[in-house]
Each structure stands twice: as structure tokens, then as C-alpha cells.
Amino acid sequence: MNTKKAIYKQAPLPFMGQKSKMLGALIRILNTFNISKDCVFLDCFGGSGLLSHTIKQEYFENRVIYNDYDNFLRRLELIDTTEEIRKGLLKIVGAVYKLSLETIEKIKEFLEGYDDKEIDFITLASYLKFIGGRSDYLTKDVFFKENTFYNRIRLTKLESNRYLEGVEIVSCDFREMLEQNFNENSILILDPPYLNTQRGHYKNQLDEEATLIILEYVKKARYFVFFTSNISHSETFFKLSNIPYNKLGRTLAIGNKLDLMLFSKV
Numbered sequence: 001m002n003t004k005k006a007i008y009k010q011a012p013l014p015f016m017g018q019k020s021k022m023l024g025a026l027i028r029i030l031n032t033f034n035i036s037k038d039c040v041f042l043d044c045f046g047g048s049g050l051l052s053h054t055i056k057q058e059y060f061e062n063r064v065i066y067n068d069y070d071n072f073l074r075r076l077e078l079i080d081t082t083e084e085i086r087k088g089l090l091k092i093v094g095a096v097y098k099l100s101l102e103t104i105e106k107i108k109e110f111l112e113g114y115d116d117k118e119i120d121f122i123t124l125a126s127y128l129k130f131i132g133g134r135s136d137y138l139t140k141d142v143f144f145k146e147n148t149f150y151n152r153i154r155l156t157k158l159e160s161n162r163y164l165e166g167v168e169i170v171s172c173d174f175r176e177m178l179e180q181n182f183n184e185n186s187i188l189i190l191d192p193p194y195l196n197t198q199r200g201h202y203k204n205q206l207d208e209e210a211t212l213i214i215l216e217y218v219k220k221a222r223y224f225v226f227f228t229s230n231i232s233h234s235e236t237f238f239k240l241s242n243i244p245y246n247k248l249g250r251t252l253a254i255g256n257k258l259d260l261m262l263f264s265k266v
Ligand SMILES: C[S@@+](CC[C@H](N)C(=O)[O-])C[C@H]1O[C@@H](n2cnc3c(N)ncnc32)[C@H](O)[C@@H]1O
Pocket: 011, 015, 017, 018, 019, 020, 044, 045, 046, 047, 048, 049, 050, 051, 067, 069, 070, 172, 173, 174, 175, 191, 192, 193, 194, 202, 203, 204, 205, 206
């Protein structure tokens, strides 16, 4: 049996909001907790599954449940076709950055060989549009409505071998996930769409009521890690709910936004 760990430092496919820059900090925080084998990690807002993947590599004896609300799994299922498309696009586009109308026509022709349902439009958008990551392109017609395209195609092979190995997967609203899986051994990994910020291509937004529901679970959890930012009101919610927490921050190059992790005081 091949026991070598599969370590991904970023999700195998583009996913806006993935926490690739915070994996080290997350593991350092988790290592301060007293995690026994009966603890179960609940990645309630799983996104690309990157946090579940990372936690499973470190805590391989523990159950890790990833809530795939966005159906990232479907995109992983398409990855071989997406890789075929990536290679085809590279051949057509060459080294040019801003694509000519002629090149765009060639791309359209090439993609005619694929059914809309076989195309991962989120990945395609990240390769060809300036602001990738939208999920509302469901057909080639919509995708090609705008006329400005760029070459941002990834140069390395796509693969997702063993990415979610050992991770349990559900796909539902976070409330349902918690109702079905929460108990006193739960370690909550909470990376909700930020309150008060741009939410990229996510399917949904969280309101204040949802935040209060989350905090009720946080109070009862064995441990929690909550991702937020200084431009969100989450810290105020924690304070008003009298939840003790520790805090770790990471400044982003863009503006004065600070990514924060609020986590159990031990
Ligand atoms: C900040 S992202 C999580 C990113 C993830 N930690 C990663 O590293 O890829 C927030 C996720 O919550 C999802 N989401 C939005 N509303 C939700 C809901 N009601 N229940 C569960 N997940 C939800 C979004 O679609 C998005 O995937």
C-alpha cells in the first residue's frame, strides 16, 4: 500500500476564498488543542475542501467531515476533461496575453467538441477572464458573451489524486450539517462567507441570524477555529455572545484587510 501522504498546499482547481495561505497557522492552532481520537472535525463551510484535506493529513486517525455546499466534487470529477481542455487551450493561445478575436474564435471552435455539462466553467473563467471564479457561466453562449479574454492558463498539470482520501463528504446547508453531526466531541472549522465583504462566486451569503446560530454551536463545541477578517463584524458578535477566544491575524497585500482566525482559548 502506498502510505505516502498526499499534500496539497492549494486546492487542485481554482476556488476563490480558499485558505491556502493559512494552512500552517491552522495546524499550529490545532496543535495547541488536546485532540483525542474521538474528536470529529466538522468543516462546515468546506468550499474547496482544502482545510479538510489539510486536517486529514495531520490528524489521520480522526474523522473529518467536509461540507461540500458548492459541489466542488463535481468539478473534481471533471478534472481529466478540464486537463484536456487546459492543454488544448495552451496550444491555441501560445504566449500571447490579451487574446485576439481570431484566437477567441479558435477557442470557441475547440470547445464545440465538449458538451456544456462537461466544462468546468469556473476553471475556464480563471484561465481566460480577468476576474475568474464566477459560477454563473453555465453555457458556452453565456461564457463568450463578453469579448475580452486573457491568457491566464495554468502551465502545470491538473490532478487531484488522493486529495479527499479518508475525508467524509456531505453537501447541505451548514445548519443541517450541524444538526446531523454535532456533538460534544466536535471540533468546528468555520470559514463562512464573510459578513460585509465581496463574496465572489459563492452560492449564498450569511446574515446576522446565521452568525448567531453558528455562535450557539461554537459555545458548545469541544474546540473551534473561526475564519474572519477585520472588515467583518464577527469579533463584535463573539464579544456580545461572551465567547472567550484567542486571535491570530495575517495582513493581506491588498488594502488594509486583515485575515483573522478566532479560536478556542485553552
Ligand atoms: C470562505 S468559503 C470557504 C473556503 C474554504 N475554507 C476553502 O479553503 O476552500 C465559504 C463557503 O461557504 C459556502 N456557503 C455559503 N452559504 C452556505 C451555507 N448556508 N451552508 C454551507 N456553506 C455555505 C460558500 O459557498 C463557500 O464555499
